[in-house]
Amino acid sequence: MPERFSYELKATDGKARTGVISTPRGEIRTPAFMPVGTAGTVKAMLPESVRATGADILLGNTYHLMLRPTAERIDRLGGLHRFMNWNRPILTDSGGFQVMSLAELRKLTERGVTFRSHIDGSRHEITPERSMEIQRLLGSDIVMAFDECPALPADRKRIEDSMRLSMRWASRSKEAFGDRPGHALFGIQQGGLEQDLREESAKALRDIGFDGYAVGGLAVGEGQEAMFGVLDFAPDMLPADKPRYLMGVGKPDDIVGAVARGIDMMDCVLPSRSGRTGQAWTRHGVVNIKNARHADDPRPLDEHCTCPACTGYSRAYLHHVFRAGEMISGMLLTWHNLHYYQELMQGMRDAIAAGRFAEFERDFHAQRAEGDIAPL
Numbered sequence: 538m539p540e541r542f543s544y545e546l547k548a549t550d551g552k553a554r555t556g557v558i559s560t561p562r563g564e565i566r567t568p569a570f571m572p573v574g575t576a577g578t579v580k581a582m583l584p585e586s587v588r589a590t591g592a593d594i595l596l597g598n599t600y601h602l603m604l605r606p607t608a609e610r611i612d613r614l615g616g617l618h619r620f621m622n623w624n625r626p627i628l629t630d631s632g633g634f635q636v637m638s639l640a641e642l643r644k645l646t647e648r649g650v651t652f653r654s655h656i657d658g659s660r661h662e663i664t665p666e667r668s669m670e671i672q673r674l675l676g677s678d679i680v681m682a683f684d685e686c687p688a689l690p691a692d693r694k695r696i697e698d699s700m701r702l703s704m705r706w707a708s709r710s711k712e713a714f715g716d717r718p719g720h721a722l723f724g725i726q727q728g729g730l731e732q733d734l735r736e737e738s739a740k741a742l743r744d745i746g747f748d749g750y751a752v753g754g755l756a757v758g759e760g761q762e763a764m765f766g767v768l769d770f771a772p773d774m775l776p777a778d779k780p781r782y783l784m785g786v787g788k789p790d791d792i793v794g795a796v797a798r799g800i801d802m803m804d805c806v807l808p809s810r811s812g813r814t815g816q817a818w819t820r821h822g823v824v825n826i827k828n829a830r831h832a833d834d835p836r837p838l839d840e841h842c843t844c845p846a847c848t849g850y851s852r853a854y855l856h857h858v859f860r861a862g863e864m865i866s867g868m869l870l871t872w873h874n875l876h877y878y879q880e881l882m883q884g885m886r887d888a889i890a891a892g893r894f895a896e897f898e899r900d901f902h903a904q905r906a907e908g909d910i911a912p913l
């Protein structure tokens with residue numbers, strides 16, 4: 538295993554890229570999808586099951602973990618990897634986005650943000666320095682700079698002020714992160730949908746210098762067309778020799794479109810969350826397993842899928858356990874969804890390496906256009 542964090546770009550096809558991130562805890566094949574382990578678990582999955590779907594890296598949430606069980610407790614217990622029994626790479630977010638979306642009584646100043654916990658109302662502060670400390674205590678392999686992410690739509694002045702604050706915080710994050718061989722710090726580009734603000738942000742980040750760069754501030758209500766509009770130029774502003782991470786995305790077609798525009802890493806709660814609400818993502822789009830049409834259907838969700846839900850169980854069984862509120866319902870559908878997402882990523886990596894990504898995209902959209910198999 539290497540002692541340092543590094544990124545090797547292996548092949549490009551159009552703007553799509555495939556490569557490998559090396560860390561002391563293992564390699565991350567890109568384009569990579571990171572399942573979200575919010576509170577130290579990918580809900581309904583054992584860590585070895587998450588690995589079996591093909592995941593090389595998980596995402597952990599600073600906001601949730603700092604509140605419960607606290608970063609200090611996780612540190613005393615040997616760090617997040619040992620605590621949750623996942624010995625491969627972990628990326629942690631900075632806490633900024635979730636403070637904005639979940640916490641109560643937020644107060645934003647130049648110094649940072651103070652807020653009350655959504656769990657027990659207790660008072661907390663996150664600054665760039667504190668965010669770096671929490672992520673160090675957790676033992677995160679890829680640390681995110683602390684930023685502020687305004688919801689869209691927002692007026693230009695709000696986006697501009699917020700972006701400049703995030704760039705000052707990015708500089709303080711870098712300073713506080715220090716020199717930690719084997720661990721990476723990623724900067725986060727902001728600037729909403731405005732091309733000139735995105736460039737100003739990218740330049741500020743390049744001047745500070747990071748191990749990787751995220752496109753932040755998207756997937757916050759702007760819609761796919763506006764998001765792709767930004768992705769048509771934003772990744773190109775970030776260094777080509779470093780990984781590029783699109784935060785909080787997305788649906789399978791968002792992911793394919795982002796990879797086509799030069800994104801290397803993504804994360805989203807969607808495959809695990811929708812697994813618990815009876816939604817399965819397949820090559821043919823979304824299957825709502827709760828629908829009555831599945832009650833007598835002996836066929837698998839997807840006859841080509843090799844996951845445990847598809848090889849061992851019928852649609853009728855999956856329908857039954859969902860309707861009966863059995864825990865295995867969320868377990869099987871989450872496994873299937875994560876398996877589908879990872880298979881999608883592997884398909885894209887292979888296609889880019891073989892120079893046939895455009896063909897992959899065509900097939901992907903054609904299969905979805907077909908829709909689910911006809912009812913019996």
Ligand SMILES: [Zn+2]
Pocket residue numbers: 838839842843844845846847848873876
């Ligand atoms: Zn499956």
